[in-house]
Amino acid sequence: MHRRIPLMKRFAMKSLFVNRCLALLVVCAALLFAWGDVAQAYPYYAQSNYDSPREATGKIVCANCHLAAMPTRVEVPQAVTPGQVFDITVEIPYDLSSQQVIGDGSKAGLNVGAVVMLPEGFRLATEEEMGPEKWEEISENYISTYSDEQPHILLVGPLPGEDHQELIFPVMAPDPAVDPSISFMKYKVYVGGNRGRGQLNPDGSLSNNNVFRSPVEGTVLGILEMEDPFSDVPDEFAGTDVGDGYPGTRLVSFDTAAGPKAMVIPPGPELLVSTGDNVTEGQDLTVNPNVGGFGQVERDLVLQSPDRIKWLVAFLGAVLFAQIALVLKKKQVEQIQAAEILG
Numbered sequence: 001m002h003r004r005i006p007l008m009k010r011f012a013m014k015s016l017f018v019n020r021c022l023a024l025l026v027v028c029a030a031l032l033f034a035w036g037d038v039a040q041a042y043p044y045y046a047q048s049n050y051d052s053p054r055e056a057t058g059k060i061v062c063a064n065c066h067l068a069a070m071p072t073r074v075e076v077p078q079a080v081t082p083g084q085v086f087d088i089t090v091e092i093p094y095d096l097s098s099q100q101v102i103g104d105g106s107k108a109g110l111n112v113g114a115v116v117m118l119p120e121g122f123r124l125a126t127e128e129e130m131g132p133e134k135w136e137e138i139s140e141n142y143i144s145t146y147s148d149e150q151p152h153i154l155l156v157g158p159l160p161g162e163d164h165q166e167l168i169f170p171v172m173a174p175d176p177a178v179d180p181s182i183s184f185m186k187y188k189v190y191v192g193g194n195r196g197r198g199q200l201n202p203d204g205s206l207s208n209n210n211v212f213r214s215p216v217e218g219t220v221l222g223i224l225e226m227e228d229p230f231s232d233v234p235d236e237f238a239g240t241d242v243g244d245g246y247p248g249t250r251l252v253s254f255d256t257a258a259g260p261k262a263m264v265i266p267p268g269p270e271l272l273v274s275t276g277d278n279v280t281e282g283q284d285l286t287v288n289p290n291v292g293g294f295g296q297v298e299r300d301l302v303l304q305s306p307d308r309i310k311w312l313v314a315f316l317g318a319v320l321f322a323q324i325a326l327v328l329k330k331k332q333v334e335q336i337q338a339a340e341i342l343g
Contacts, residue, residue: 121174
């Protein structure tokens with residue numbers, strides 16, 4: 001004979017089951033966010049927040065989140081002709097032994113990305129235009145345009161840096177005979193290259209790939225490390241936003257002249273202070289974990305008229321012919337003069 005469970009007890013058991021399911025969903029969501037932070041699709045942050053990746057000051061907006069400067073090298077032809085497919089090569093060098101801090105605080109290899117701002121009218125070459133060999137070479141780079149209205153702005157990344165320190169962009173040059181808005185002239189190409197995660201999030205908050213500083217002057221009262229998003233938070237941290245609460249998140253409390261204060265340090269950056277240390281406002285509490293950086297360059301690109309090249313070749317040929325004729329005439333005169341002297 002089955003024993004009947006009281007109604008209130010059954011309700012409590014059901015509530016406990018629902019709460020556990022909700023907790024499991026939250027944990028899964030946190031893990032998904034942590035995994036998403038591994039990629040940190042930085043070129044697309046600019047795409048989703050700015051109409052153009054280049055500000056009026058000339059700065060490429062990627063530098064707003066990637067604060068460290070590192071070199072980026074670019075190879076661009078000096079001149080191209082209409083309908084020509086040419087390569088723009090972006091080199092993003094860094095120490096391959098470096099590892100970056102990812103969203104959950106663990107270490108991983110660096111990713112790279114790039115943005116190439118071509119002159120209007122220039123665009124990414126199609127598979128048919130670049131040929132099967134070139135297509136096979138760049139097909140894994142997943143190059144995309146900044147928007148449907150801006151096909152001349154190209155994005156790539158994030159890609160594993162170990163295999164993509166050199167990124168190739170096959171470009172098709174426009175034809176002024178087809179598009180009257182295009183002129184034969186010198187243009188500018190703007191390029192930005194990045195390796196590693198940014199120090200700021202798009203909303204301006206610090207990422208865990210940054211150095212954290214003391215917001216106050218005082219004494220470190222305590223440092224609590226969270227084991228999971230559901231860890232109990234002491235009263236002194238009540239009201240403190242613990243963010244995603246990844247395991248390893250540190251809650252630091254301070255004793256100050258104005259009373260107790262608290263701050264949250266996400267997992268990743270190594271602490272430089274311990275309980276009982278006196279700190280000043282603005283003092284580094286962690287090391288700077290960043291090993292990446294962003295760099296931008298600009299290059300000149302001339303869209304050259306084939307007719308100008310033909311006329312230049314004709315002119316140089318005429319000059320050469322004139323020089324040869326003068327030399328021959330001079331020799332002829334010298335021979336006549338020599339004959340007159342001997343005669």
